[in-house]
Amino acid sequence: MTVLVFPGVRLLDVTGPIEVFTTANEFGGRYRVRTVSPDGADVVTAAGTGLRVDLAAAQVQAASDVVVIPGGPEWPCLIKDDALLDAMRGLDARGCRTASICTGAFLLAAAGLLDGRKATTHWRFADQLALRYPKVTVEADALFVRDGHIMTSAGVTSGIDLSLALVEEHLGADVARAVAKDMVVFMQRPGGQSQFSVRTHTPRARQEMLRRVLDAVAEDPSAPHTLAAMARRAGVSTRHMTRLFHDEMHTTPARYVEQVRMEAAQAMLEDSDDPMATVARRTGFGSPESLRRAFTRNLGITPGAYRARFRTTHTGVDGKGA
Missing domain, CATH: 3.40.50.880 (Class I glutamine amidotransferase (GATase) domain)
Known part of the structure; x- marks a missing residue:
């Protein structure tokens, strides 16, 4: 070299x-x-x-x-x-x-x-x-x-x-x-280069009530983080919770929860051989089909393909290596 x-x-x-x-x-x-x-x-x-x-x-x-x-x-x-x-x-x-x-x-x-x-x-x-x-x-x-x-x-x-x-x-x-x-x-x-983690591309919440909600999502992505549940945790109305996410996080509550669950699922696929049903359940997607749809929507590949990519660099003779 x-x-x-x-x-x-x-x-x-x-x-x-x-x-x-x-x-x-x-x-x-x-x-x-x-x-x-x-x-x-x-x-x-x-x-x-x-x-x-x-x-x-x-x-x-x-x-x-x-x-x-x-x-x-x-x-x-x-x-x-x-x-x-x-x-x-x-x-x-x-x-x-x-x-x-x-x-x-x-x-x-x-x-x-x-x-x-x-x-x-x-x-x-x-x-x-x-x-x-x-x-x-x-x-x-x-x-x-x-x-x-x-x-x-x-x-x-x-x-x-x-x-x-x-x-x-x-x-x-x-x-x-x-x-x-x-x-x-x-x-x-x-x-590709446009892929960044949730915590690095979202701003830090100014409101303590919102930070508690974000911490709860990160600590247990599999919990039922519905809009109503997050609003109750923060002690605000669902409308106010939606406004907080829009103003401070520049996203929706549902989108944020999905991003955190995606990161959790990616980590499980990288580090374990757990069945897709187990990955889906532990990361809050519920079913392998919901997990598959989320991966296809966010990364353009299936969870199985993601796991395979992590196990090998999958480079061909010519063209993209990523």
Whole structure:
């Protein structure tokens, strides 16, 4: 595994994949990690942390299983760095797989390595990638995309998703799953970049009475959290409860409860082999059919498909990896 680094590189773009591959070595992998820079000099990351470099990119002789191209916040300047682009082209020519992390896709595109290919990058920059490089087909919502020997990933942590997919390709799903569990991360996240947890994309309630209701839903998603039940818990009318959710949570009570139940169901499907009837009952959906409808509506896949995706990265030869 060879990681091309440069001044201003994003630290997690580098360390995330390295952690995946070195952890895989604990489960039978034989990855040798090398950091290289265009001139062999050590670099300082965008976070201000120094990174030791093993050698210059031109000194890499043996082919690498994986060449990792990280990104950085100063990518508009980096795509004009001829020495960096030349180093990348040389590594790509000597590597088996080339994988970019986040805005590293801009470097690949600037070097002409994405021409005629599908690719992705961080959702904030997907439109710019498509605009600057019309020969690239941008998959804006994918967590990572494979097209031929090149893979591209979205935001920084999706580099971990991509790396797990490569570990599965090299060593099998069992090893990739062991690495994911050891690192306490998803084997493969369903959905795309637009998927966020309930607690991260809803604002904190200002009203104490509403916070009590939200806590009750989170503590026991299987309870009968009807509008009337929540209103009674808060000591307000159903109309007032609906207004509180609208004003403070920007959603409806029913929608919020479903989102919490979805997260609970996802956790059960990831961590257990319980029958669908058990998952549905314990997470408040009641029946497997109600569970299936909720998953199809929210994620576009069935609960069974979700469970299967968590057990493997399910990447094909070409196209979306997520």
